[in-house]
Amino acid sequence: MSQNKKNSFKHVIKKSFILYSLVPITIITLIFYNMLIISFSKWSYKDNRDMNEYISQLLEYELSEYKNDIIELSSNEDTINILLNKQSDSKNIFENIYDKINRKKIKSIFHIYNIKGESVLTNSVNESDENKSKSIYDWGKFRNMNSYPQDVIMRIDKIQINPNVRTIYTIGKAVTYHDRVIGFIEFDILENELSNIISCSADEDIVITDKYNNNIINTNNFLLNKTGKFKSKEYESENQVITNSILNENIYIYTIKNTAFINKFFITGEIFLGIIFGLLFLVMICVANKIAAKNTKSIDILLNGIEYVKQGDLTKKVNITSGDEFEILGEYYNEMIDKVLELIKKNEEEAKIATLAQLKHLEFQFNPHFIFNTLEMLRYMIKSNNPKCEKVTLAMARILRYSLDNKTRSTCLNTDIKYIKYYLDIQKLRFGERFDYDIYINEDCEKAIIPKLIIQPIIENSIKYGYQNKENLFIDIYAEQKDGDMLIQISDNGDGISNDLLHEINEIIKNKNNKSSHIGLYNVQKRISLLYGEKYGIEIDSREGIGTCILIKIPVFRGNNDD
Known part of the structure; x- marks a missing residue:
């Protein structure tokens, strides 16, 4: 083999070593890293979505229950009697309403007002003076309830009851008697009750608005503009925003998760991995040079032996003392040559039996190209420290032993198929x-x-x-x-x-x-x-x-x- 061929072979070994070791590791690592990013993003999205769905379902259920209670109480005979100043058991009504509120996760303050706006029954120990300085029909909620007595009115209504208590949302309805409004009943949702629900997650900012983006409650006031509206468009580009609507799109729940920091972290990680793999590439080149130089000698000995076989000279043996798979392969090669010579001798001795001799001749026309190609493949695999090298060596050795075993010329199909699989597996590796x-x-x-x-x-x-x-x-x-x-x-x-x-x-x-x-x-x-x-x-x-x-x-x- 010429010097140019040796140099070319070493160059190919270096490229193969890098191709079959560093490149797959790099690709697998990058794939794993990107799968991690995708998995984390999906988990983040699912966590955000689950939080939104939890709050949406809870809020819709609670407010719907309040709405149903309002409808029931507005037609309750005791409620109507109280507003008509008839004899009625106000204690029974109070306990009924109080029990309904206590069974809910979101607590509220209830009021029953007469037609003058005077509180007839309430569970509040403090009263706001906000509606006493003007006609109640100047108020948005009373005006709406009076104008639409058959409807349940749900709207933002923020009232400071005392320094520690504030209501932010009202659910109310007019009480009618013979198609005449005789009073009003309402539940005022407490701010701290809603705040406890939306503060259950430290990973997301949460905003609850009406259909006009007016803020009902939130976990971060920086999410609102100067008029108290939620700036949804401004946060969708750099944040993960999940939106849900409830109660016929009268209330919107937004859960916002900031992803900008996470994205920057992953980009930094990819740059770091690139630097690591660059250094690893330089190390691999040095290692490939040493491995190629160390193993070329054994490969050349085997290839020279194969060249002699191709030329018809079966007297040349190989002597490999490398202590690795090539030494085993060299021994099998010598054994194969000995057996081939022995078979040739036997065939010559049995030449008088024409049919038997012809069969032997046909059986042992083993294709040297298969051996040559397999050794070439092993040459590259050894240089790149491919862990499948031993598997190929043993498979080839078993095929050679099987093909050169002249004790039998026939066998069970499943036995022959076993060695066919060895042969096909070598080709698959090739x-x-x-x-x-x-x-x-x-x-x-x-x-x-x-x-x-x-x-x-x-x-x-x-x-x-x-x-x-x-x-x-x-x-x-x-x-x-x-x-x-x-x-x-x-x-x-x-x-x-x-x-x-x-x-x-x-x-x-x-x-x-x-x-x-x-x-x-x-x-x-x-x-x-x-x-x-x-x-x-x-x-x-x-x-x-x-x-x-x-x-x-x-x-x-x-x-x-x-x-």
Whole structure:
């Protein structure tokens, strides 16, 4: 191998090491980091939404209950009798209203006023003088109740009862008798009651307004403008604002969560990660240089040995004392060479038995390109410290042992499939996401006896020719019994075969002598016909640009492996 090739190989190893170690780590970390951001944002949004829904549902339920109580009390006979100055049990009415208020989470002050605006019944120990200096019908709430006696009036009405008690929202209705207004009943919601509810969360600012954005209550006065309205548009760009309306959109609940600080924190974190990965990249380059230099020698020894095999020289052994997977692979390589030489010798000794000799020859035409390509792949994996390197080494060793075991020429289908999986897994590691496969064996076929490695040459053909014009390849293996025979179908979605070439291949596998380059399919057909007769063999169906399907047909035998 020339110096230029060695330098090029080391350069590729460095790039591969970075590509298969640093880049995935970086991508996974960034994905995880961004997923964390997304998850946190979703959690933040859900927390904000849940808080809004909790307050909205509680407020709607409580105010609706007050509304229902108002309607009930305004038509109550005792209430009407009190306002008509008739004999009535005011204590019973007081206890009834007091009990209704106590059962609610949001407490209030209730009043029953006569037509003059004088308080007839209340639970307040203090009275506001606000309505005594003018006609009650100059008041918005009394004017509304008097003008719409059948409606329940709900509106902002902030009254300072005493330095410590303030009401902020009124629910009221006129009391009528024979279509004549005789008084009014109202519940005034206490500010501290609503404040306790909206102050239950430290993460959100909460504003409750009427439909005109007039403030009812809030947790932060900076959210209001000079006229006491909520500035909703100003906070939607940099904050997470959840809006909900209740009571036919008469009341709006806003929960506001500030996200600007969180966003800045995550951006700073991404910059920090970028710096860390930049430093890690420099360290990886140094490590890749050392690893490439350390492992090149063992790879070169193995590749030189493979080159001798390709040239037909099976006398050269490899001597690797690296103490790693390559030393194991070197031992298996030498063992393979010894067994190949032994097989050649045995085949020469058995040349007089034509059929048996021909079968052995067909069985042990192992494709050196598979070994070469696998070693090339291992070369790159070792340099990049890929943890799957040992898996590839052991899989290849098992395939070599299995293929070179000359004690039996036939085996159970499920045993052969096990080694086919080793082979396919190596190819999957070689091609990555560009290659995949699927195997399904009917249960009645698992113990059936087949010629050893009869399927592998077909799979090799699929991989060899399937990638010529396509980026991805999928191989499907399926076995079933039909009419006393076993059918093994190997199909792929590769380039397919033109009609002319398909005709040529079919002619080749029918001939007794093959001088073409299509060795694999010919050998499969030849082995089957020698073992089971001309009735059995392979059938090829292919469409150019779509894929190829090869069907192996052999008789069903069960039992122990049998030559």
